Amino acid sequence: MKYGYFDDKHREFVITRPDTPTPWINYLGCDEYCALISNTAGGYSFHRDPKDRRITRYRYNNVPVDRPGRYIYLRDQASGDYWSATWQPVLKTQNSKLKIQSYNYECRHGLGYTIIKSKYSGISTQTTYFVPLGENLELWALKVRNDTKKARSLKLFTYLEFCLWHAEMDMTDFQYTLNIASAVNEGNLIFHQTGYAPKSGRFGLAYFGSNKKISGYDCDRETFLGQYHSESNPIAVEKGKSFNSVGSGGNPIASVSLNISLKAGEEKDIIFILGAAETKEEAGDIYKKYLDEKAVYKKLEDLKCYWADYLGRYQANTPDTDVNSMVNIWNQYQCRTTFNWARFASYYESGIGRGMGFRDSNQDTLGVVHVIPDRVKARIKELAQNQFRNGSSYHKFFPLTKTGEKGGYSDDPLWLIMATAAYIKETGDMAFLDEKVKFIDGEAASVYDHMKKAIDFVLSEKGAQGFIKMRFADWNDCLNLGADNEVAESAWVPLFLYMEMREFLTMARFTDRTEDYEKYKEIAAGIKDNFNKKAWDGKWFIRGIDKYGEAVGSAKSKEGGNIDLLPQAWSIMSGVAGTDKATMCMDMVKKHLDTKYGIMLIDPPYTEYDEKLGAVTTFAPGLKENGGIFCHANPWAMIAEAILGRGDIAFKYYKAILPPTKNKMADIHLTEGYIYSQFITGKHNANFGRARNSWLTGSAAWNFVAIAEYILGVRADYNGLVIDPCIPKSWKSFTVKRVFRGATYEISVTNPRGVNKGVKSIVVDGLEVEGNVVPVFKDKRVHKVEVVMDLNRKEQQQQWQTYHSYQSSIL
């Protein structure tokens, strides 16, 4: 553990040295205000939309890395020496004899807050950054303490760089944007009010200030930093004097300076505030609320309570502490973050082009629906509004400006069914199906009709082989078989279609839509039948058909990509594959795709650009979709193995990509050891094991589904809570506490004979229940659920067939 460890008691990840292999970040803010912050205080903030309402500027992929940020400089007025409260940007231990350990650095990423500590020349600082609940602002709460035995005179300087609101223009159109800034000081505040925000309409202003009297300020970057200087050595800090500069064109910043005298042992509190408001008056009123530091720390406690309550809805206790840290805290936390922002903004997504994804955001509901079903319901309605009358949908959309873009993705609309089913299973709110939501291009229709249109649209795209035409891409954005091509087909979309039709059919049956039920049941059966006939390659299922009619993802494919994870895992998840093919194809996944760091998406990777396969062939082998280990897709293998009853394999897959297991190899893995990344580099690359694109959409939700619903095996269903664990044989017991439809289920599972799967008995509040579905209680009370696992291998096999036939029974 070179860089950090989990402090589960405080629900914090503690980073013990500042020079992490990449910036290890946190997302502050659960509502409209979002602040990304790294372990050395780099990052940026925005209000509602990272493109149109970017508040602070960030230089992505920068040299030096991770600049700028939310910086506080401390200057010893006696010596003129200066340093940072967050190591960056002064980097005091770099190029000096000072050991990094002596800086007493510590960063605690908590849930919605980040605390960074440091010590230099006898001065200790602790800066807590957070976004108070319900506010459009962030607070920087600084404690500065004199640990020496003599009085000290310090000067503090803050530094942040404003973005010129429209992040895309800000990073591309300099001849224009460098002439629109206006930043001025009034009292203890700096206001940044720039006239131009072309797409979003004119927004108000940003403000920054301190609760203590400031001694000076700077609003112009070049003045504060000085020619050919950087954040590492601002001329104002070097000289110990703010220049009181005004921003008129150029690069607006907020820097205030304060004189601080500290007696021996004395500690002082200083609060800094950064926010967005409509008017100066509004900003001034909000500012006053946080003049007293007690009010600030009270807000921090409120935030911690919010998260304690949030996580309290699902808590597991397993023999594996890594599992516990993730499933109880960090995986759920990442799920909430991706639910909030999907891939809209990160350290890799620059927040200007992606918006919220239709596919992404539907999936991201899976990781939060057990806690915030009302928000999920609202999100599903918002998503349904991004669907067209013909059933197709935007691929991405921008909630603030209510705009969107199609992209020719063959799978998009089906995800709405998955999210809707998850919401109804969680809540039992079958009436939701009748709620009316408008199409982009037409009148309102019921949620049920939105789903039906989605199915109809995808069915209308059936190809010559009976699969679904690929178009620009399916889930694999980079497998581009031909946007306008009528020959190329995806063999994965029919599996997904079948799976969602199963959900749709269940809902249709529950709501007595008999005509639809009969009609779509027959269609679904045909899809299943066709897939088994046409997609089997001999040892596994193919991935699709290229525009020349050749199989993609076949043992016979000449270019590479001979086996693809998706059709194997989904053939089982969907219930399409028969037992023999299911086992064989997952054995082949294990043989060809499994590595010590997880399951590669394809094997072998492509080595040359191939126009008929598209972007996947532009990546170096082992990277991204070209043989990378996709953390988003790995859970599908875990789920498939859990369905097959192979709990040791499922759990091995789960652990292979589990972030805590990466802390021992952080210099290889690079990204945060508490968060899933988009992918881990595959074995065909010299950088095998290196992760990229942390915090991205999808990975968190699906890993949570895999562990919580399929490995620990507790999942909401229409009629109750299914208990169906598939665990390592070595596990003797585990518990899950889960709120479901208002009641709390305290589930205790024992595994006396060390099986992978099989529920022998379930006792609820002392009474044994039939089968493995625990009933719904309307009493909002606590219920004890005692589960005993025990089946031999053959019985497990039958159990799986039962699962399979349970699902098939819907048809």
Add this chain to the structure above:
Amino acid sequence: MKYGYFDDKHREFVITRPDTPTPWINYLGCDEYCALISNTAGGYSFHRDPKDRRITRYRYNNVPVDRPGRYIYLRDQASGDYWSATWQPVLKTQNSKLKIQSYNYECRHGLGYTIIKSKYSGISTQTTYFVPLGENLELWALKVRNDTKKARSLKLFTYLEFCLWHAEMDMTDFQYTLNIASAVNEGNLIFHQTGYAPKSGRFGLAYFGSNKKISGYDCDRETFLGQYHSESNPIAVEKGKSFNSVGSGGNPIASVSLNISLKAGEEKDIIFILGAAETKEEAGDIYKKYLDEKAVYKKLEDLKCYWADYLGRYQANTPDTDVNSMVNIWNQYQCRTTFNWARFASYYESGIGRGMGFRDSNQDTLGVVHVIPDRVKARIKELAQNQFRNGSSYHKFFPLTKTGEKGGYSDDPLWLIMATAAYIKETGDMAFLDEKVKFIDGEAASVYDHMKKAIDFVLSEKGAQGFIKMRFADWNDCLNLGADNEVAESAWVPLFLYMEMREFLTMARFTDRTEDYEKYKEIAAGIKDNFNKKAWDGKWFIRGIDKYGEAVGSAKSKEGGNIDLLPQAWSIMSGVAGTDKATMCMDMVKKHLDTKYGIMLIDPPYTEYDEKLGAVTTFAPGLKENGGIFCHANPWAMIAEAILGRGDIAFKYYKAILPPTKNKMADIHLTEGYIYSQFITGKHNANFGRARNSWLTGSAAWNFVAIAEYILGVRADYNGLVIDPCIPKSWKSFTVKRVFRGATYEISVTNPRGVNKGVKSIVVDGLEVEGNVVPVFKDKRVHKVEVVMDLNRKEQQQQWQTYHSYQSSIL
């Protein structure tokens, strides 16, 4: 002269200290390969298109400023101390006691090359950067000399950062682009070959190498620089060892290291090469051509010869050395650069969105047509291909991909006539009018018809007041009166239309297109008449009509912008204004818009955002179009004053924005003292005098027209070379040597009685000619032209009336 001076003998601008207020840059390469380089070796390179074929990466508006670049590190192997051959990026004199003067820094920006010298710890270096004629590559020719008395052992490291070809993706889509790189070493070369270049088709590769045996290399940025390090302190240089890293994903770079031993006093030559090629074989063949440094320096001499020849086509000798430096060297050099690249790529235009402008590129022909008329002809045809059948045109276009965008600009198509007229006046090539060029959306038509369609299109946009509907904007891109509005009108476009109809009528008459001549003559007369009636505000002409029918640029305008330079200057340039109004409105320009740093575009600036006026009101007062001193528009006042015969005023305006006059106030002006910027901040801003956006299109060409054609007064006309100077009374004489239609005119002007304007006599090769038009000679020989100026004020006035009626006579 704090930062530099002109060395006209060598045609170089010499920068004497590295810490210029902004990077002072140069453009290398006249053909397909372009390299922007600053005085400390920052900058970037591209091949043909800065968006689709960017070779090296640049971080615009960066902190630290001006990174990365073309860097050479030197490391003393005995001490471990290291520094840069170009001051940046190690910045050895920053944060140290070393005085900047002791670095012996010097940068010589020449024509197509840049030489940077430095000296540190007894080691002198001189690096010459240039793009050889006709090659798609740049050479870095290093001389390193041991000025001490003992042997020295050095290690050299180079550093450049590759762009992932598509510059827009490279700066926005990191989750994608950071997985496509491939950079490897083979022998003495590094190859960067990345599969993805989506818009341009797949391009080959970039290569970098040295003519000397390398001892190591790095292709991966993070490896070479090290965590939390920067270009200032790469870990490889600190440790004195390349890591031989490969780029596979991430950020590809080219760094090679070489061991250099130097005896006392010894000097060595080392060549580095960076280029673009289709294949490794092609790259290898080209590389071999430059193994011998003699071949390299021979290419440098060829380049110097090219420019000596280029500039030899126009040389003036005036009593003002600032004028001579500019008109003979730097203004013409900037004209050629803007002809090549307009505003496609600079340090402010990020090269991704603008492309080549239709308006820009037509104007930019004015500054080069006297030297490279054949290239101008080709450019005009390329421009005409960006016109639609209805006469409208793209606003910008991308030559490589042959794509473009309209923008709703009311003036665009007319600029084609200006360029065509300039070409025909220069060459006499009237047959060009009959050459056929395709429209974007239709069959080919003659150049003449392209011009006629342009006029017809603009005429079809006539508004209710008889001006032309403004649409998104006219020349003033930021005066947005309503793209879809039918009420808003530009009062400037009719002046421009009238001026270009005059040229069109002249060409029609020359080519006996009598019907057109009669038809358009009458229309033009109506435009002139209407303008004088409707646009006069009492003391000056208004700028237009807003969407509520109110005048813009009127004394009565409530929001600001009461007077606008454009309609005043162009009323005279076009010949629309009568004498009294012409004099009065230019007096008002002087009274309201003139400042010590030039003429503001409007006065007073707008202070609040105003949706009916658009982007102009988003700038801080004094910046850009909101009361800035536009270097592009100032020449129009010079030309108008020259036409009015007020040579002292015209020349005062010329000098007010002349770059050399800024070298004494470089800490206020900030941008290069040898190049025009887009604008200088107006007097209503605290940063009055600060220039922004240097090297942009338009300014150079129009300032050259003003000085060469209207102040020095030598201009090509259809029938010969007009001699019509309008100079300061204090000038006793000046000469102009100019090639015109193959013959060389050595023009010597004397001004014995100290007048502003008036040609008393012209003697050509000893024979006096009638009037002030020197005839065309077909003999390609040198001809002596002796001109005597002498007229009193009243005669000057008549002279102007003659000019005016000469122009009117066409009608």
